[in-house]
Each structure stands twice: as C-alpha cells, then as structure tokens.
Amino acid sequence: MKFIIRAMCLSALLTVTCWAQQVSLDRVAVIVDQGVILESEIEKLIAEVKRSAQSEDQELPSDRVLRTQAIERLILKNLQMQRAERMGIQVSDPQLEQTITNIAQNQNLTVDQLRQAIAQDGLSYDDYRENVREELIVGEVRRANVRRRIYITPQEVNSLVELMNEQGAEQAEYNLGHILIGLPSEPDEEEVQNARARADRVLQLLRDGSDFAKIAITSSSGSNALEGGDMGWLNINSMPTLFAEAVQGKSKDDLIGPIRSGAGFHILKIKDTRGIEKVTVEEVNSRHILIKPSIILSEEKAKERLETFREQVIAGDADFAELAKEHSEDPGSALKGGNLGWADPTMYVPAFQKALSNLEPGEYSQPIRSTHGWHLIQLEDRRFDDATEKRKEDKARQLIYSRKFKEESETWLREMRDAAYIEVL
Template identity: 35%
Template sequence: MTPMTDLFKRSTSLRPSHAARLGARRGLCLALSLLIGLGQVTPAMAQIDPDDVPMAAPRIPGARNLSTELKIEGKRVTSDFIVAVVNQEVITHTDVDKRVARIEESVPDRRRLPDPATLRQQVLDALIDEKAQVSFARGIGLSISDAEVDTAIENIAAQNQLTLAELRQRMVSDGLDFERYRGSLREQILLQRLREREVMPRIQVTEEEIDTFLREDPSAQAESNLNLAHILVRVPEGSGELAVRQLQQRAEQIRDRAAVGMNFTQLVRENSEDRDTLESGGAFGLRPASTLPPLFVNAVRGLKVGEVSQVVRSNAGFHIIKLVERENVAQARYTQQRARHILLRTTPKLGATELVAKMKGIRKGIIEGQASFAQMARQHSEDGSGARGGDLGWSSPGQYVPEFEKVLITLQPGEISQPVVSRFGVHLIQLIERREVQLSEAQRRDAARAVLKERGFEAAYEEWARELRQAAWVEIRDEP
C-alpha cells in the first residue's frame, strides 16, 4: 500500500471491504453502461467480453480481481511443513509466512495491523476459506485451462512492461518459481470465476428497492461521478524545507509536460510513486465524487475532460490530477467512446511477445506517417473491423475487456496506444472521439439494480464463504 491509500482511508482488515473487493462503487450511470450492449458481440468486436472481471489486487477471500503483481509465490524452503489441511487442499507454513509478509509490506504503519499472533491467525483463517472454495470448485468440475493461464501471464508481463523472457528473469532474481507462480494465478482465476458464479445469483433486488434507491439514495442523486488519474511525487516523512521545495519543483515540471499534451499514461509510468495506480495510467476508475478525496474533487472543479490540474499537496506528497471522465448522474448521462483498433491474434507459433514487437513496428509506421491507422488496420487486423479501418463504433464503459478499456480511457482523441495484450491477442488502439449520452428510464432502473446487487455482494459472499467453511473438513496441525 502506498501513501496515496491514506487519502481513501482503506481498511487493513484481511477481509476487504466491498469497495476493496469491487473497486470503488460505481455510480448509477456507470452501472448501466456495464449492461448496455451485452449480447451484441459481433466478429468485428470480438475483443468485447462483458463476463470478464477487472484485474487488480491479490487473493484475499472475496476478492473478485486478479493480481498483476509479480511476487505472488516464492520457492518452497527446505524446512517447510503443513499447518492445515482443508479437504484435500494443503496450507503450508510458507504459505502463511508469505501472505503475512505481503500484508506487512503493504501497510508501512505497523500500528494499523493487529499483533503478530493475531495477524498470523487471521491469515491462516483467510487461507482456510480460500482452500475450502478451491476444493468446492474442483468438486463441481470448475477448472482453468493452460491457455487461460498463459494469456494471464502474457498480459501481466505486458502490464509490467516486460517480455516473457524478462519476466522469467525477474522471477529468478526475486527468488520466485515460475511453476508455482502459474499455479497461484490458476488458483486466483478459479476463485474469481467461482465467486462470480456462486455469489451473484444469491443477490435478489426487488422493484420496490429500486424505487427507493432512485428516490432517496445519494448515489442516485449525486451531482457527478468522476474518473480521475494522478501522478504522485511522494514527500517522505521528515523531509526538510529544501527537499520539499525540490520535490514541488519536480511536480511542477511534470505538470507542465502534461498540460502541453504529453502522454499522461507515460508520465505516470515514468514519475508516479503511487504503485496502486501505475497499471491503470494513474486512474482510479469512475467513482461518485463523494467517495473521492475532497482535495482531488476541488482540484478538477471547472476543468474540462482531458485537462490537468495545478499541483496540489496532500499528506502523501504532490499530485498532478487529470480529469479523465465525468458523468452527471442527476441528469442521467454517461460517456461513450468511439475507437478503432488493430488486432493480431496469437497462435501456437506466434505468442504475445512476438506480436507486441510486430505491433510496435506497425505503430511506428503510423506515427511516422507511412500509412494511416485505417490503412494499417485494413492491411493487418485479424478481425472483422479491419475492413472498416478498425472502427469499433460507439461503446459504453465496461463493454470491452478490462485490458482494452483500461488503456482506452487514458487516451485523448486521436492518440494511439502502445500494444495491449488481451485474451484475444495484441491490440493497437486509437480513440476517435467521446460523447455524452442520455439514459432512458428503463436504463436507469437497470443501472440501479446493478448498483444494488454490487452493494449486496459483501453480505452474500460472507454467508456463502461461511457455509463452505462449515461444510469443509479442516485439520489444524501443530508445528513440528
């Protein structure tokens, strides 16, 4: 966890809040936008997959997101031993050690953590819950194919700006074992899919609850939802006046570069010290303004979408904030984006690494004016949109797979992304334009239903996890 997280007052408990599990709660209009266009997938838009789940933080009970961290599991140590067995699933001393270490690393202020014995017991309980769920998933025949794991690893390598060979080397230098890493990812994806399948159907929303939400809930009446991105220049505790001035000057220089149109995502990767948002180009995702730090909301007040704020100071350091997207919920409007892409599909002979290199060459040709994006799409793209110059038409938030959408929202009209890896292959994306769209009453009700189902996930998950834990055979073993 970075100093930035203090602004959001995130919980340090091992069972994360609903906000930690789902990302911040989405506003009414965003929830609707997740529903728009479902079932309308065509060959020309093959990268769209509304059933995909966003990729973010690691495996804690209830987490619906997939970790893109490289330090998930390390090598077994020779002195390792079993501390618990859940049905046929084993938990080792090393498993507990590594989870404890990861939590301690994420919370610099140890005073916010329970005492070591309590923390270790909570971690063990969390792992028991996970193993009970893994056992259940296997019992009902749910499994994750090698191809799905390979795609996840290729995407993680790309998000960490690494080739597969570089990722393997990084693991060796960090003392990680590649096969255990694959096993950890497979288990994460399995749990992710199981929880979506088993928990969401338990959540029922009545028409009366929707009426009450639309009439009374602040989330339905809020002025706006905001998607903000930021660059953090951290100010270490105890920094002297001179050091603070130098850091502020550095932040001002970064802000000046962003203000004249330099790629904000690239500036984030090169400068931001908030590791939680590095992979998303500094973006927090669309959230109700009331859930964002007032400092940030005030900084972008009066800005147009795409503009950056002046440098602002928080307890964490100096921030440069970009207004990526704004929704006016009271007027029931949301933002659509029109984009085009080039898709190169992976094959047994051509993996993502080779295709990323080829796509960089295509991008270079477009940037240098050798051909237009549309011409390159017609020549190279391997889906139905190629004949239309890669044009995907208008889309709503949540309509594309997360890897694709995460990059799309960071682009300015006309801007071309770096190669993006998804389960469908390697994409090159260009944003054409954005627009605001009015919602119908039926769409507002669908959106309200989605928001209420998300709010109900916490309680439904806890009940389901408790049932699996009670039904599982659990043996706790003493240390040798």
C-alpha cells in the first residue's frame, strides 16, 4: 500500500512538473495597461511576416528589428482590443462566418477552398478566424473613436468639387511607400533634431539604393511598417494634405522628404502612378426589411420570418411597405416602407451588395445574412449614370473623410499609445 501511495505521489509530481515545463514555454513579454502580450504572440507575428516576405521574395532586416516592430504592432492591437472590451464591441460567430464567406467570394473561392489555401500556407484555420474577428473589432473601435474627431465643412466640399472639375475626368493616382520617423506627442528640441537626423540618414540610404520595404520595416513608426511601408493606391484627394502637396509634379520612383508633421518626419516613395478612367456609375433603388436575431429570436426564426414575408408579398397577401413599417428594425428606412432610395450599391455591406447584383428590377431576394442581421430585399429599379453634381459632392466628401480619417487615426493611436502603461519585460 505504501508503494502504491509513493507511486501515485511520484506520478502526480511528474504530471505537475511536465505541466510546469509546458507552461514555461510561453511567458508574458509585454505588459500593456490591463493586458499582456505573450512571447508566443510575438513569435507568431514574426513568423507570418517572414512567410509573407518569402512568398514575395522580399528581403527582411534582422530578427531584433522585426521583433521591435512586431511588439509595437501588438501593443497597438492590444490597446484597441482593451478599448473594445470597455465599449462592449463584439463580433458574433454568424457575423464572422459571413465576413469569411465574403472574403472567399472576393477571391473567387468557396469557404472550403479558402480553408485549404490557409492550411497550405501553414496557418491554422482557427487562428485565421480569430485574426479576422480581431480585425473586425479593431476596425470598429477605430471607426467609433476616430469618426467623432472628424468634421467636414461645406466649404471644404465645395473647394474640392471645384478642384475636381478643374482636373477633369483624368485624375492621378499614386502607389506610395511611406516611412515615418516618429516623434512623441510633445517633443523637445533635442528629440526633434535627433528624429530629423535619423530621417536624413534613412533618405540617404534610400538614395544610395537600399531597399525601401526593408528600410520601412527596420525604421518606420508608421502603422504600415510591417507591410514595407506600402500605402497602396491613393487618389491625390484622398491622401493626407501634406502628401498631396508633396507628390504634385513628381514621377515614378521619386523619393520625397523628409516632411515634418505632428507625428514626425515622413519619407515617401512614388512606386507607381496611373490615371483614372471615366466610368459609368450604377445606382440602384431598393427597399428592405431587416430582422435582427436576439436572445429571444434565433437566427433560424429570423430567417423563417422573412421567408414567410416573401411568400406573402409574392402571393399578394401582404404589402411590402406595410410589413417594413411594422417589422423592420432599420429605423432609417422602416418609416419609409423600407425604401432606401437611389444609391451606389458599393455603399452597402458586401452581402447586401451581392444580393442586389443578382436581382432584376421588381424581384425579391431570398433572406440574406449581413453583419446587421437578416434582410429581405426588393430591387425596385437600376440605372446607369455619369457623375452628377450630387455624386461629385458625395465623392468629394468621401475623399475628404478618407484623408482626415487616416490623419486622425495616426494621431489617435499615438495619443492612446503615449497615455498607456507599457512595460517590456
């Protein structure tokens, strides 16, 4: 009996020891206010960057530099996720699945094919799903906090419309690379001089032929540093004002900077340019009934309710507008019988937009799920239009909003970062 007890104790001791060894493989690497960043998170992000760089045959800096950039990216994400928790922002599983379905469709894949492609890249599908969920949450947090900081005056819109009219249909777009040598919120003179000197050294390295993407990953404090500083294609009216003024008259492969802003010193590279082709714009006139699932109303019941409405409307037993007024949970359209008016379909969420594209005028959709809930949609009419004055104003407002959102996002992130308690262990 004593032998059995000793054996059991030894077994338990070994189990605890093994468990302790497993736990020790991961550790807290950074304390971020009320949260932490684990070593495994840093290693995973670095591995993803390396995998992406390898597939694009892109040279990377040292692991130490990569680690510094990865930690900074994770700090910002952690702070935003903490903010989301305080704000009560969540993404449900149905919303997540709908988003992943849309991602697959945009790549002309089924969800199963997307899952296979993710596995071939050496990624876990569960990790991929959670990454998408976090991206959705972070995006919503950023929109909610930055949107309130943006104000657009009628004078700004009118001025941009006049400029667009002067430029005509052909407007330049620039594919920009961006490096930011950052400054704290309230820098002293020495910090400004040191940052300027660093920016000058970076610019000289680039002029001497150093790889822009590698230098961006190594040196940039910008939010797109790990993407090699790639800002993608930007219309001259949608990029930050400082950049728009700087790129005027510049050509492909030109280096620009350093440009001073509140965030620090910016260095730009014009990777490519292109003109905007004149296109015919499609507008749709549609109406819908929105039912939102809840604790009381399940997903299936919400869908079934709309299927019943569809059958009643098609059979002539019910009026769509009356059903919308009584049952729709979209306050903006319910009182108007569900009518959404004439609109560019691209302004709608992907699932709604896709449903409209498959309808003929007068036709009703099957119930479709979007991030807002379940919709029953009727396409009332479709028209094709050149840019009207209203459309020009809408486009101008969108471009100004996009520009200000980028500027304010950087400022908001920097302020949140400066106000946080950060300890790298």
